[in-house]
Amino acid sequence: MKAYVVYDSESGHTEALARSVAEGAGLVRNAEVTLRRVDEADPRDLADMDAILWGCAGHFGTVSSGLKEFIDRLGYLWAKGQLVGKVGGVFCTTATQHGGIEATLLSLIIPMLHQGMIIAGLPGNIPENALYGSYYGVGIVCPVEQSPDDPLNLPRGNDLVLGRALGKRVAEIAQQLRSSRY
Numbered sequence: 001m002k003a004y005v006v007y008d009s010e011s012g013h014t015e016a017l018a019r020s021v022a023e024g025a026g027l028v029r030n031a032e033v034t035l036r037r038v039d040e041a042d043p044r045d046l047a048d049m050d051a052i053l054w055g056c057a058g059h060f061g062t063v064s065s066g067l068k069e070f071i072d073r074l075g076y077l078w079a080k081g082q083l084v085g086k087v088g089g090v091f092c093t094t095a096t097q098h099g100g101i102e103a104t105l106l107s108l109i110i111p112m113l114h115q116g117m118i119i120a121g122l123p124g125n126i127p128e129n130a131l132y133g134s135y136y137g138v139g140i141v142c143p144v145e146q147s148p149d150d151p152l153n154l155p156r157g158n159d160l161v162l163g164r165a166l167g168k169r170v171a172e173i174a175q176q177l178r179s180s181r182y
Helices: 013-026 043-048 065-072 075-080 101-114 158-181
Strands: 002-007 032-037 051-057 087-094 138-141
Touching: 002 013, 002 043, 002 065, 002 158, 013 032, 013 051, 013 087, 013 138, 013 158, 043 075, 051 065, 051 101, 051 158, 087 101, 087 158, 101 138, 138 158
Parallel strands: 002 032, 002 051, 051 087, 087 138
Antiparallel strands: none
């Protein structure tokens, strides 16, 4: 089973979450996980993947321009149906509690649906998500630093647990689908 995690990160917040997502996918037996920053990612690689996870910082409730540009380059894959049936998952970070987490996650899911992908969210029976309620994927808040001297408010603790849980869930579903095809 091959999983591809692509992310856009400006301050390191989404990168930290992406690393935890990739780590979770790597927990699945025989998983080969590729982690790429969006400016290093090649859309052609997606055709060979079983699971695709992408994420970014939420920019006013929508996808960052870097990840949007990557997604916009997937038209030829759509035209050939090369992502149909692949399992997808999404993640994002925002600066404030009501900074558009759900809107960003839904914006990230829509292109996957257009590609014919199978979307895997994060169910409430995962203990860390039971009270958090991030069902569309993983969306976490990383408050903005007030000055350049402040330490970065990187994701940690339960945030990273949620990222690992999403990566593992998407990879497990992709593994099950792959096994049923062969």
